[in-house]
Amino acid sequence: xxxxxxxxxxxxxxxxxxxxxxxxxxxxxxxxxxxxxxxxxxxxxxxxxxxxxxxxxxxxxxxxxxxxxxxxxxxxxxxxxxxxxxxxxxxxxxxxxxxxxxxxxxxxxxxxxxxxxxxxxxxxxxxxxxxxxxxxxxxxxxxxxxxxxxxxxxxxxxxxxxxxxxxxxxxxxxxxxxxxxxxxxxxxxxxxxxxxxxxxxxxxxxxxxxxxxxxxxxxxxxxxxxxxxxxxxxxxxxxxxxxxxxxxxxxxxxxxxxxxxxxxxxxxxxxxxxxxxxxxxxxxxxxxxxxxxxxxxxxxxxxxxxxxxxxxxxxxxxxxxxxxxxxxxxxxxxxxxxxxxxxxxxxxxxxxxxxxxxxxxxxxxxxxxxxxxxxxxxxxxxxx
Numbered sequence: 001x002x003x004x005x006x007x008x009x010x011x012x013x014x015x016x017x018x019x020x021x022x023x024x025x026x027x028x029x030x031x032x033x034x035x036x037x038x039x040x041x042x043x044x045x046x047x048x049x050x051x052x053x054x055x056x057x058x059x060x061x062x063x064x065x066x067x068x069x070x071x072x073x074x075x076x077x078x079x080x081x082x083x084x085x086x087x088x089x090x091x092x093x094x095x096x097x098x099x100x101x102x103x104x105x106x107x108x109x110x111x112x113x114x115x116x117x118x119x120x121x122x123x124x125x126x127x128x129x130x131x132x133x134x135x136x137x138x139x140x141x142x143x144x145x146x147x148x149x150x151x152x153x154x155x156x157x158x159x160x161x162x163x164x165x166x167x168x169x170x171x172x173x174x175x176x177x178x179x180x181x182x183x184x185x186x187x188x189x190x191x192x193x194x195x196x197x198x199x200x201x202x203x204x205x206x207x208x209x210x211x212x213x214x215x216x217x218x219x220x221x222x223x224x225x226x227x228x229x230x231x232x233x234x235x236x237x238x239x240x241x242x243x244x245x246x247x248x249x250x251x252x253x254x255x256x257x258x259x260x261x262x263x264x265x266x267x268x269x270x271x272x273x274x275x276x277x278x279x280x281x282x283x284x285x286x287x288x289x290x291x292x293x294x295x296x297x298x299x300x301x302x303x304x305x306x307x308x309x310x311x312x313x314x315x316x317x318x319x320x321x322x323x324x325x326x327x328x329x330x331x332x333x334x335x336x337x338x339x340x341x342x343x344x345x346x347x348x349x350x351x352x353x354x355x356x357x358x359x360x361x362x363x364x365x366x367x368x369x370x371x372x373x374x375x376x377x378x379x380x381x382x383x384x
Contacts (some may be wrong), residue, residue, distance in 0.1 A: 001377060003027070004082045004101075006090040007038035008065060010046055015108065015295065018171060019365075020091045021046070026366035028052035035085050037061045037078060065094035066130060072097075087373060093134035102380075104373055105134050106142040106166070109292030110151050115197055131156060140372050142166045144293040147314035166368040167318075168293040169360040173271045174278070175302050182279035182304075184347040188339070189281040189305075191222045191274070191296040192288070199287030199310060199330065201234060204263075206287075206335035211262055213336070217282055217343055222266045222274065278303040282347035285339070288312060289329055297324060298360060306348040308338055318360075323350040 005027065009020040028034060028047065034056040036043050043058050061078040063069030079098040082088050087102040088095075095103055112119055112127045119127070135141060135156040141163045143149050149163045169175075188207070192198040200221075207219050266277065278284065284300035286309040297307035297319055309315050310329035325342060328334040342348050 001087075001374070002033040002035060002085040003373065004035040004037060004059070004085040004088045006088070006092070006094070007036045007043050008061065009091055010038060010042050015168075016092050018295070019106070019108070019168065019362075022169065022172060022362040023091070023366040023369070025050050026363050027370065028056060030366075030370055032370070033057075035059055035081065037082065061096075063096070065092060070094065070096050086377060087139075089369070089373070090134075093130060095134055095137050099137070102139040102376065103137045104140050104142070104369070105138045106144075106369075107131070107134065107148070107152060108144050108168075109148050109290075110155050111197060111290055111292070113155050114151060115290055117196060128155075135161065139376055140164055142369055142372070144168045145314050145317055147317055148292045162372070164368065164372050166365045167360050168295065169362045169365060170295060170299045170302050171271060172362065174275050174299045175357075175361075182276060184282055185280045186216055187218045187220045187281055188283050188285055188343075189220050189222065189277055189300070190285055190287075191278075191299075192286070197288060197290040199289045202289075202310075202330055202332050202335060203285055203287045205332035206339060207262070209332065209336040210339045213340060215340055215343065219263045220266055220277065220281070221263065222269065222277065274299075275303060278305055281305050282343060283308055283339075285335070286310065286315075287327075287329075287335060288315070291315070293318060297322075301350060301352055302357070304351065306342065306350045308335070308342060322356060323352070 005024070007020065007024065009016045010024070011017065012020070024046070028050050029052065031053050033054050036047070036056050037059045038061055040058045040060050047056060059078055059081050079096055082096075083098075083100045085101055087104060088099050089104045091106050093105050093107045095105065110131060112124050116124060135158055138161065141152065141158070141161060143152060143163060143165060144167055146165055149165055152158065152163055190200065190203060192200070194200050207215075269277070278300050281300070282305075284296060284305055284307045286294060286297050286307060288294060288310055289312065291312065291314050294315060297309050297315070300307045301322060301324070307319075307324045309319065309324055309326060311326040312329050315326070325338060327338045
């Protein structure tokens with residue numbers, strides 16, 4: 001079977017890029033042929049070290065996902081080459097026009113109709129058009145949690161469509177055994193952006209309250225405040241204040257906002273440095289209001305660091321039974337109480353069981369996707 005794979009996300013810094021970079025090697029190790037669509041140089045560089053079952057064909061395609069160029073690709077050589085394959089798979093919900101073979105997509109979440117404050121009416125309408133188009137064109141839709149499957153079924157016309165949960169996992173570079181043992185340091189870590197659904201405003205408020213009540217740990221936000229983008233102006237203002245030099249220092253009154261000297265930003269860091277920070281942290285806090293899956297708690301626990309996470313449905317699904325502590329989503333008072341309780345005697349000690357370490361892996365994710373594509377092809381052959 002020859003599977004065409006949309007590889008335009010290989011260089012993407014988002015969760016989609018991570019998902020593609022982690023699953024693609026397992027695709028190429030399977031007993032199938034692959035045609036990879038995207039930037040030839042990037043694809044060849046990425047696949048050079050993979051001992052693939054068969055060297056994949058590389059199909060140049062420069063049009064950006066959801067762009068006019070992608071929509072104008074109807075009669076392009078790229079689409080003709082895709083249609084010479086047995087099927088097409090995309091790790092997202094962008095599907096070029098003109099594809100006639102079976103289409104398989106991964107839709108990680110459908111946050112925009114669930115949290116309409118994240119975009120305007122025009123932005124929501126455009127996104128829903130592409131969501132619905134992907135749903136209509138897809139033979140099977142993959143998603144990363146049962147929660148996301150339920151939301152897709154709520155918002156999209158999926159009658160007769162298979163929606164398969166293939167889950168997510170932690171980056172392979174973070175799950176490998178650390179080369180050295182890291183001593184715990186007195187800081188809390190947050191990994192994410194400042195979009196409203198990540199709940200950073202709740203964490204900032206809770207952190208300031210806990211500091212006023214004696215919390216000694218500082219807060220490290222992974223990223224650079226100058227590079228954060230959000231429509232949540234209140235959170236942006238708090239972050240800018242936290243990043244600015246303090247005029248009052250530690251003598252600021254507790255009700256003056258976030259204590260500037262207690263918060264730092266990591267700036268851009270490598271995966272290796274992220275692994276070190278996760279291992280050194282006393283605690284990871286993930287205050288999300290909405291997620292499709294949520295990587296950081298799993299990555300922190302893999303590094304031996306406890307996770308304090310919001311009790312949103314998807315986290316209850318993904319991390320139920322794992323050594324995590326839940327707090328009420330959006331409740332800064334409850335989060336402050338849990339911070340003080342968990343850290344009163346130093347960093348909490350946690351360890352994943354062998355079974356928990358195997359629960360979410362990208363090898364399993366890729367296997368679920370390939371098994372579904374193989375079974376669908378087999379059924380079509382039998383129907384003929």
